[in-house]
Amino acid sequence: MFAVIMAGGKGARFWPRSREKMPKHLLDILGEQTIIQETVERIRPLVPAERTLIVTGQSHAAELMRQLPEIPAENILIEPVGRNTAPCIGLAALHIQRRAGDAVMLVLPSDHRIGDEDGFRRVLKAAAQAADSEDCLVTIGIRPTGPETGYGYLEQGEPFAAIGEDDLFRVRSIREKPPREEAERFLAQGGFLWNSGMFAWKASTILQSIGRHLPELERGLAKIREAIGTDREADVLGRIYRELPSVSIDYGVMEKARDVLIVPGSFGWSDLGSWDALWEISRKDGRDNAVRGSFIGIDAARSLVHSPGKLVALVGVEDLLVVETDDALLICRRGHSQDVKKVVETLEKEGREEYL
Amino acid sequence: MFAVIMAGGKGARFWPRSREKMPKHLLDILGEQTIIQETVERIRPLVPAERTLIVTGQSHAAELMRQLPEIPAENILIEPVGRNTAPCIGLAALHIQRRAGDAVMLVLPSDHRIGDEDGFRRVLKAAAQAADSEDCLVTIGIRPTGPETGYGYLEQGEPFAAIGEDDLFRVRSIREKPPREEAERFLAQGGFLWNSGMFAWKASTILQSIGRHLPELERGLAKIREAIGTDREADVLGRIYRELPSVSIDYGVMEKARDVLIVPGSFGWSDLGSWDALWEISRKDGRDNAVRGSFIGIDAARSLVHSPGKLVALVGVEDLLVVETDDALLICRRGHSQDVKKVVETLEKEGREEYL
Numbered sequence: 051m052f053a054v055i056m057a058g059g060k061g062a063r064f065w066p067r068s069r070e071k072m073p074k075h076l077l078d079i080l081g082e083q084t085i086i087q088e089t090v091e092r093i094r095p096l097v098p099a100e101r102t103l104i105v106t107g108q109s110h111a112a113e114l115m116r117q118l119p120e121i122p123a124e125n126i127l128i129e130p131v132g133r134n135t136a137p138c139i140g141l142a143a144l145h146i147q148r149r150a151g152d153a154v155m156l157v158l159p160s161d162h163r164i165g166d167e168d169g170f171r172r173v174l175k176a177a178a179q180a181a182d183s184e185d186c187l188v189t190i191g192i193r194p195t196g197p198e199t200g201y202g203y204l205e206q207g208e209p210f211a212a213i214g215e216d217d218l219f220r221v222r223s224i225r226e227k228p229p230r231e232e233a234e235r236f237l238a239q240g241g242f243l244w245n246s247g248m249f250a251w252k253a254s255t256i257l258q259s260i261g262r263h264l265p266e267l268e269r270g271l272a273k274i275r276e277a278i279g280t281d282r283e284a285d286v287l288g289r290i291y292r293e294l295p296s297v298s299i300d301y302g303v304m305e306k307a308r309d310v311l312i313v314p315g316s317f318g319w320s321d322l323g324s325w326d327a328l329w330e331i332s333r334k335d336g337r338d339n340a341v342r343g344s345f346i347g348i349d350a351a352r353s354l355v356h357s358p359g360k361l362v363a364l365v366g367v368e369d370l371l372v373v374e375t376d377d378a379l380l381i382c383r384r385g386h387s388q389d390v391k392k393v394v395e396t397l398e399k400e401g402r403e404e405y406l
Numbered sequence: 407m408f409a410v411i412m413a414g415g416k417g418a419r420f421w422p423r424s425r426e427k428m429p430k431h432l433l434d435i436l437g438e439q440t441i442i443q444e445t446v447e448r449i450r451p452l453v454p455a456e457r458t459l460i461v462t463g464q465s466h467a468a469e470l471m472r473q474l475p476e477i478p479a480e481n482i483l484i485e486p487v488g489r490n491t492a493p494c495i496g497l498a499a500l501h502i503q504r505r506a507g508d509a510v511m512l513v514l515p516s517d518h519r520i521g522d523e524d525g526f527r528r529v530l531k532a533a534a535q536a537a538d539s540e541d542c543l544v545t546i547g548i549r550p551t552g553p554e555t556g557y558g559y560l561e562q563g564e565p566f567a568a569i570g571e572d573d574l575f576r577v578r579s580i581r582e583k584p585p586r587e588e589a590e591r592f593l594a595q596g597g598f599l600w601n602s603g604m605f606a607w608k609a610s611t612i613l614q615s616i617g618r619h620l621p622e623l624e625r626g627l628a629k630i631r632e633a634i635g636t637d638r639e640a641d642v643l644g645r646i647y648r649e650l651p652s653v654s655i656d657y658g659v660m661e662k663a664r665d666v667l668i669v670p671g672s673f674g675w676s677d678l679g680s681w682d683a684l685w686e687i688s689r690k691d692g693r694d695n696a697v698r699g700s701f702i703g704i705d706a707a708r709s710l711v712h713s714p715g716k717l718v719a720l721v722g723v724e725d726l727l728v729v730e731t732d733d734a735l736l737i738c739r740r741g742h743s744q745d746v747k748k749v750v751e752t753l754e755k756e757g758r759e760e761y762l
Contacts, residue, residue: 360734361761362735365737366741381721386705389722
C-alpha cells in the first residue's frame with residue numbers, strides 16, 4: 051500500500067502566517083510539528099516513509115524535504131504547475147505503477163487535522179481493504195457534527211458490505227458546498243457525510259476511471275508515463291503537465307463514476323480552513339482563550355492569540371483572532387476569518403509582494 | 407522669565423510604549439517629535455533654552471539630554487527621588503533665585519498636548535505678566551469641553567483685572583477629580599475650569615508660600631539652598647530630598663493660599679492621559695481609524711493603531727486600541743484604557759521586569 055499526500059495548497063486564509071513561500075501545511079500552527087509532519091507521522095503505522103509520495107510545487111519542495119528528512123527525495127513528485135487534484139493523482143498513480151506494478155493508494159490532503167488518530171487509521175485501513183477487494187473507488191465520508199457550508203457532502207446509498215468494524219456504502223450523490231438551509235436539511239434528513247477529500251483505490255482502478263471520464267488527461271498521462279525514468283522526464287513533464295486540464299478528482303471522476311463506495315468515519319476531522327477553525331479545535335483557558343505565546347488577559351475572552359515570542363495583553367476584548375509574525379499583525383473578529391483573503395487580495399492589488 | 411518643566415512622570419498608562427526607562431514624555435506618540443521636545447519647542451518663543459529648566463529623575467536624564475541637546479546640562483535638575491510637585495517646584499525656584507536673583511517662572515508639565523500654540527503662549531504671557539505685577543500665584547484654567555472626571559477643577563471667583571485680551575479671576579475653590587454627576591453639575595453651572603497643572607509666579611512668591619503652608623519643606627529647601635554650587639551639593643541634595651514631604655503643589659499650597667488668581671484659556675489642551683485620549687485627539691481616516699504605520703482595514707472602524715514598522719490588518723473589528731512594540735502587543739477595547747495599568751500591575755506582580 052502507498053500513500054499519496056497532495057501538498058499543492060496555498061492557504062491564503064492563514065495569512066499572515068501562511069505566505070506564498072510557506073503555505074498552511076508547512077506551518078506549525080497546530081503544535082510542535084508542522085501540519086504535513088503530523089500528516090506523514092499519522093499514517094506511518096500504515097505506510098512507511100519509502101511508500102509515502104508527496105506531490106507539491108517546485109517552490110515548496112526544498113522546505114518540504116527539510117521538514118520530512120525521512121521521505122526519500124524520489125518520493126517528492128514535483129508538479130511543474132498546479133492543475134487541481136485529478137492530474138496530481140494521475141501522476142502519482144503512474145509512479146506507483148512503475149514501482150510496484152499495481153498497488154492500493156491512499157490519497158490524502160496535506161493539511162487536515164485529525165482528533166482521533168487510531169479511529170482515522172482504522173477507517174483508512176477499511177477503505178484500502180475495500181479498494182483492494184472490490185476494485186472500486188472508495189471515498190471517506192465524515193459524519194457531520196453541524197450544518198457546515200464550507201464542505202461538500204456525500205449522500206450515502208445502500209449498504210454494500212461490512213468490513214471489520216466499519217460499513218461500506220454505495221454513493222447516491224456528491225454535492226457541492228451547499229447553502230445554509232440545504233446543509234441544515236442534509237443534517238435533519240440524515241445519510242449525508244462531509245466530503246473529506248480522502249480516497250483509496252488501486253492505481254490501476256483510478257487510471258482506468260480517468261481514461262473513461264477524462265480522456266484528455268489520460269492522453270497526457272500516457273506521454274508522461276513513457277518519459278518517467280528517462281532523461282526526457284523533466285522536459286516532457288514540464289511541457290505536458292502545463293497542457294493538462296485543470297480539474298478536481300471530485301468533479302472530473304467521482305461525480306461521474308459508478309463504482310464509488312463510501313466508508314463513513316468519525317475521527318475528529320477538520321479541514322482546518324481558517325483561523326476560526328483553528329480556534330474551534332484549540333485547547334482553551336477558562337475564558338475560552340486559545341493562546342500560543344506569552345499572554346495577559348484583563349477581561350478578555352473567546353479569542354485566539356498566536357504570537358510566538360511576543361507578550362500579548364488583551365484588555366476588555368472578546369472574540370478576536372490575533373496573529374502576529376515578524377512583519378505583520380492580523381486582528382480579525384472571530385467568525386470573520388473568511389475575510390482574511392480580502393487582506394491578501396488587497397496586498398496583491400497593491401503589489402506588496404513582501405507580505406504575500 | 408524662566409520655564410520649569412516637570413518631567414518626573416512614569417506614564418504606565420501608555421504601556422507597552424511607555425516603560426520605566428521610557429516614560430510618556432520621552433515618546434514620539436504624537437508625531438515626529440517626542441512630547442517633551444514639543445513642550446520645549448512650544449515655549450521657545452517665550453523662553454530661550456538657557457532659561458528653560460527641566461526637573462527629572464536620574465534614570466531619564468541621559469535620554470532627556472539626548473532629545474534636547476539645546477538645553478544646557480546645568481539646566482537639567484535631577485531629583486534623587488520623586489517627591490511630587492511641591493519639592494520639585496521649590497528646588498527649581500532655588501536655582502532660579504541663585505541665577506537671576508528673582509524672576510517669574512512658568513511651571514509646566516512635560517507631557518501635555520496643546521492644539522492652539524499661539525493661544526497657549528498668549529495665555530502663558532498673560533499669566534506671567536499677572537504673576538509679575540500682582541506678586542501672586544497664578545494658575546491656568548482650561549475652559550472645559552465636557553464633564554471629564556479625569557481632571558481636577560478650579561472654581562472661578564470674581565474678576566480681578568483684565569490683562570491684554572485675557573481676564574484674570576480670583577479662585578473660589580480648588581476641586582479634586584469629581585464623580586461624573588458632580589462634573590456634569592460643574593459644566594451646567596458654569597464658572598468651573600479644568601486644573602491644567604500649569605502655573606506662573608515669581609520664584610520669591612512661591613518660596614514664601616511654601617514657607618507659609620509647608621514649613622517642613624521650607625526647612626529642607628533652606629539646607630539645599632546653602633549647598634547649591636558647592637562640592638557638597640550632590641551629597642546634601644541626595645540626603646535632604648529623600649526626607650522632604652511628598653506633596654503636590656495643589657494640595658500643599660494652592661488649596662490653602664489666598665493670593666491665587668486664574669487665567670482661563672481655551673487652546674486645545676489635553677493631559678494626554680491614556681491611549682483613549684490619544685485616539686480622541688488624533689487625525690483619523692474616513693472610518694475614524696487613527697493609524698501610525700502600514701495599515702489595511704477590512705470593515706474596521708474607530709480604532710487606534712500604533713505599530714511602526716509592521717503591517718497591521720484589521721478585519722471586521724471596531725473600537726480597538728492596538729499598540730505594538732518590539733517585545734509586546736496591547737489590544738484594548740476603546741474606552742477601557744484605564745485598565746492598561748492592570749496589565750502593568752500584573753507584570754509587576756509576576757516580576758516580569760523586562761516588560762516594565
